[in-house]
Amino acid sequence: MERDVRLNIAHWFDAATGSLSYVVDDGEGSYAVIDSVLDYDPVSGRTGTTCLEPLVQSLRARGGRLQWLLETHIHADHLSAAQVLRQAFGGQVAAGCGVREVFAHFARVFDWEDTEAAAFDRLFSDGETFAIGALRARVLHVPGHTPADVAYLVDDPQGGPSALFVGDTLFAPDLGTARCDFPGGDAATLYRSIRRLMELPADTRVYLCHDYPPSTRPPRHQSTVAEQRAANIHMREGIELAQFCALRRQRDATLSLPRLMLPAVQFNLMAGQAPHASADGVPYLRIPLNVF
Numbered sequence: 001m002e003r004d005v006r007l008n009i010a011h012w013f014d015a016a017t018g019s020l021s022y023v024v025d026d027g028e029g030s031y032a033v034i035d036s037v038l039d040y041d042p043v044s045g046r047t048g049t050t051c052l053e054p055l056v057q058s059l060r061a062r063g064g065r066l067q068w069l070l071e072t073h074i075h076a077d078h079l080s081a082a083q084v085l086r087q088a089f090g091g092q093v094a095a096g097c098g099v100r101e102v103f104a105h106f107a108r109v110f111d112w113e114d115t116e117a118a119a120f121d122r123l124f125s126d127g128e129t130f131a132i133g134a135l136r137a138r139v140l141h142v143p144g145h146t147p148a149d150v151a152y153l154v155d156d157p158q159g160g161p162s163a164l165f166v167g168d169t170l171f172a173p174d175l176g177t178a179r180c181d182f183p184g185g186d187a188a189t190l191y192r193s194i195r196r197l198m199e200l201p202a203d204t205r206v207y208l209c210h211d212y213p214p215s216t217r218p219p220r221h222q223s224t225v226a227e228q229r230a231a232n233i234h235m236r237e238g239i240e241l242a243q244f245c246a247l248r249r250q251r252d253a254t255l256s257l258p259r260l261m262l263p264a265v266q267f268n269l270m271a272g273q274a275p276h277a278s279a280d281g282v283p284y285l286r287i288p289l290n291v292f
């Protein structure tokens with residue numbers, strides 16, 4: 001029988017956090033989820049799956065095998081639904097090996113006894129390749145926003161342009177780039193990471209991790225390397241390192257901490273679950289006072 005391997009991509013936009021989630025499917029029943037989102041209400045401390053439900057429905061309809069739960073980085077703006085999906089569908093939770101550095105930093109902030117990011121099934125190195133069923137994917141370490149950011153590059157077996165899941169590096173061209181003022185973040189590092197992504201073929205499809213659409217346009221999830229090179233307000237061709245760093249510094253000075261940063265970072269460093277249950281069996285998050 002002739003095989004019909006395809007690169008199928010579905011996306012969901014969570015308007016509450018401006019986050020994009022993806023399912024990458026090989027057309028033969030194997031797939032990966034990238035950057036899933038769990039609802040979280042900081043007032044009640046309650047998690048929920050309302051925003052996740054359409055993605056769950058789509059996985060149920062697919063049957064087959066959820067192979068990977070991929071995170072592009074340790075998100076500070078939303079909680080990851082990786083463990084919720086893993087419990088329901090199986091699969092391995094994976095991210096970049098820079099997670100170790102982020103973990104070590106926040107283990108001190110939250111006074112954790114654990115010092116290792118042991119909750120992840122796999123932490124990829126730069127350049128590492130892996131399979132999503134019959135699809136070939138490659139990991140690109142793209143630090144700058146945080147030390148742990150990776151992009152996932154998935155080839156089209158039909159010979160079309162590859163799909164690049166950029167995480168928090170590039171945003172839609174009119175919004176520019178991700179902030180660089182988190183622990184371990186660095187504008188010059190992000191500049192070099194993005195230039196590396198921009199060296200990919202011009203027709204590479206760029207899948208965004210976030211969008212914060214102005215009122216004048218609907219949310220976007222996709223762009224191309226060519227469009228980013230031509231039109232990204234922070235990183236289009238001709239913008240030099242020093243100019244980018246100045247732009248980024250100026251912009252970052254105006255940004256407040258993400259509303260869900262303290263819960264999100266703790267939860268996401270544990271690959272999508274609360275760090276510790278106490279003797280009563282209830283999972284707890286910690287809030288360090290007057291640290292940030």
Ligand SMILES: [Fe+2]
Pocket residue numbers: 073074075076077145168
């Ligand atoms: Fe982020």
